[in-house]
Amino acid sequence: MGKDDDTSSSSSYDYHLDLGVNNIKNVIPLILDREKVQYSNWVELFECYAHAYNILDHIDSKTPKLTDISDERLKRLDSIVKNWIYGTISKDFLETIIEKGAAAQQIWDKLKNLKDQLANVDQPVLEQKLVIRLVSGLINTDVDIVAAMIQQM
Known part of the structure; x- marks a missing residue:
């Protein structure tokens, strides 16, 4: 009973590397904010991390989407990526870009647009x-x- 139950439950649950990330701030030590704009550095760290964990497709539309996982798992991974973004930006940015039901790609694009708008202010x-x-x-x-x-x- 115990051994068979463990096998069936583990086979129905696919483990993805990014599910094991507890604190994104340990690997992305920068907080993106208006006062200390470090957008390029923040993006580089974030993209490297996303690439390493095979979820770059959630923020980069040019990266092919994973096809061998369920829609439920894709939604879960997308939520994780959004939480990573939310956890590494200032409260001010968070309040500006957060949108109920938005995908990680949409949030990523909003940040990029916000960065472009802020760059024009100080020119x-x-x-x-x-x-x-x-x-x-x-x-x-x-x-x-x-x-x-x-x-x-």
Whole structure:
């Protein structure tokens, strides 16, 4: 009774490496946040870890999906990957990207978009571009001749 029961229950439960990960912060020591933007380093660590545990397909659409596991197992793995993401980002980022029912790939893409938006915020603008922007707003006003002359400079 005992031996047969153990065999049948273990064969119905597939073990995947990432199911054994208890604390993702032990292997990804960076916390992604707005103040100390380390997106490239964080992504490198995360992708290396995902590749090592054969779950890169959950965050990289170019990686072929596993086909030899059940839908239930895929959902479980996806939840694990989402928890890894959630566990390695700041509360501020978490509140921005969390979405009930979203797949890990969707969360990953949201983070990438957020990173792109934040990168544009701190970009310096050349003085010449600022002047041209300001002057373009003067066209079709009383000083449009002056504005046109400045734009041509």
